[in-house]
Amino acid sequence: MKQFDVAVLGGGLLGRLTAWLLADQGCKVVLLNAGKRNGEDAAAFAAAAMLAPTAEAVDATPLVIQLGYASLPIWRQWVNSFPTPVFMQQNGSLIVWHSQDQALAKQFSQHLQRAHQDSSVWRLWHNQEISEHEPQLAGRFQQGLFLPTEGQLDNRQILLVLADELDRLQVNCHWRCSSDLAECAALAHWTLDCRGYGGKSNWNRYGQSRLRGVRGEVLRVYAPDIELQRPVRVLHPRYPIYIAPKQNKLFIIGATQIESEDDSNLSVRSGLELMSALHTVHPAFGEARILESLAELRPTLNHENPEIRYDKLSRVVMVNGLFRHGFMISPAVSIAAVHVLQALMQQQSLPNAQACYDIDVLPVSQNGEGN
Ligand SMILES: Cc1cc2nc3c(=O)[nH]c(=O)nc-3n(C[C@H](O)[C@H](O)[C@H](O)COP(=O)(O)OP(=O)(O)OC[C@H]3O[C@@H](n4cnc5c(N)ncnc54)[C@H](O)[C@@H]3O)c2cc1C
Incomplete structure (x- = not known):
């Protein structure tokens, strides 16, 4: 029965x-x-739970991007309906790069232009706008791309x-x-x-099987001296990272993307890459405390x-x-x-x-x- x-x-x-x-x-x-x-x-x-259809358009399929934009207002509505508060932020996200990686930024902007007909989904920020909106990054990056519609969840x-x-x-x-x-x-x-x-x-x-696991590794760190208003991605030829600031000075740093179905612990190599890239964003991350490192498999169809x-x-x-x-x-x-x-x-x-x-x-x- x-x-x-x-x-x-x-x-x-x-x-x-x-x-x-x-x-x-x-x-x-x-x-x-x-x-x-x-x-x-x-x-x-x-997961870092970033809701980033603009930036992801550089690599993701058009269907995924369309689903991402359709889902943003639904999340907002659902989060508002839950009896317990859930951290959801829709403060945009910021893409930055070090001056030696200018060519990467140019390539990234071209991808954005190809993927989005609507150019209001990103803005070029100069030093002054970066200082205004992300004071702790003042003087650290000459330019950045601000993607206003993006968000994140806990x-x-x-x-x-x-x-x-x-x-x-x-x-x-x-x-x-x-x-x-x-x-x-x-x-x-x-x-x-x-x-x-x-x-x-x-x-x-x-x-x-058409389904494979794609390994992703993240660090969760506590960084009381850092204040970021939104997720920040750093373009880098070898170690691109994102930093997703959550509540209570918790930051999720990620994520590697490795074609492997091994879900064992974070490797030393990945740890070094994530942490070195993180330290270049702000030296105060050097004093952050590592709370957790995690590796999981993302379920991926062909x-x-x-x-x-x-x-x-x-x-x-x-x-x-x-x-x-x-x-x-x-x-x-x-x-x-x-x-x-x-x-x-x-x-x-x-x-x-x-x-x-x-x-x-x-x-x-x-x-x-x-x-
Ligand atoms: C490091 C990392 C960072 C990520 N960052 C982001 C991000 O910033 N933004 C974003 O949008 N996405 C992100 N993702 C992707 C996102 O986490 C996944 O796409 C999503 O979790 C997939 O959801 P799912 O329910 O299909 O699978 P899962 O979340 O993996 O859930 C599958 C569930 O099935 C259960 N299960 C498996 N086998 C059995 C069984 N035999 N019987 C019963 N239960 C079973 C498991 O225990 C698990 O609870 C990230 C993923 C990783 C790994």
């Missing part, structure tokens, strides 16, 4: 959001997550507030519970697979877009491929996934591309997927 309408398998970022949306709409939901309630083990626990506050919301909505949550599709099928009529990298074996095409797959026969919807943009795009992706699941549950036709923010929604049988 199935007790639940939907079993959400994996309760990192996407699993929590979809379970929350479904429960809020009256579904009886069970959530099974291998990691703890605080989100440890999820890529989302390590990743761990979001994970916790969503766990609280799931309790409030009486979602049956099983933390530290590694599970599989068969177990979910026994519990619920439908399964929503949000396992991130943990779902790798279900994204096979002709026997090979085309580096998110994707939704469904199997009507086994009643499974799989959502994955949030790569390095999970926080930036998860509102749009979770809403699309819920639309698809609800249409399948009610045996209606699938929502159109517009309702799914143009995310690919495909049956698992196509191209041998799921074999």
Whole structure:
């Protein structure tokens, strides 16, 4: 006897959001997550949670950028609706470079111009504007690019507030519970697979997985002498970094992007690179205290877009491929996934591309997927 309408398998970022949306709409939901309630083990626990569709356009696909811009106001609305305050800042972000890296800055600006027709999404700041808006960086950088629409969240506050919301909505949550599709099928009529990298074996095409993990490493430091008003990215030929200032003088420094599925501890090399680059931004970072170093795998599909797959026969919807943009795009992706699941549950036709923010929604049988 199935007790639940939907079993959400994996309760990192996407699993929590979809379970929350479904429960809020009256579904009886069970959530099974291998990691703890605080989100440890999820890529989302390590993330800097920057909402940066302008800067990411330099590397990311047009779909991801579109999803990023669509998601910003949704985050704002959701954060305002939570009973517990969550740190969300939309104060823009600043890209800086050392004078010897001027060529990199030129290249970056050209990428921005190519990616964005709307040139109001960035502004060139000179020394004076940098001093005015980021006094501690005064005199350290001659120029910078200010990206006014960008923002950031506190990743761990979001994970916790969503766990609280799931309790409030009486979602049956099983933390530290590694599970599989068969177990979910026994519990619920439908399964929503949000396992991130943990779902790798279900994204096979002709026997090979299209989902890979991309290693990312970050440092969390306490720097009481530093005051930054917004995330700062430093362009650098070898060690590009970002510094995301959170509350209480906490700074997240990241992130490496290494084509490896090794999620063991931060390497000495990466640590040196992140810390050297950090120290060049302001010497007071030299006295910062290292609170944590983390390495996690970003779940990445071959085309580096998110994707939704469904199997009507086994009643499974799989959502994955949030790569390095999970926080930036998860509102749009979770809403699309819920639309698809609800249409399948009610045996209606699938929502159109517009309702799914143009995310690919495909049956698992196509191209041998799921074999
Ligand atoms: C270092 C780093 C920095 C990042 N910075 C940013 C950033 O600044 N901005 C941004 O937008 N994104 C960022 N990201 C990306 C973002 O964190 C991911 O895209 C996002 O977390 C993916 O969400 P997800 O729910 O698909 O996967 P996850 O968050 O990894 O969650 C998957 C969950 O599934 C659970 N699970 C796995 N297998 C099983 C199983 N068998 N049974 C039950 N549960 C299972 C896991 O325990 C986990 O809780 C960063 C990622 C990393 C690693």
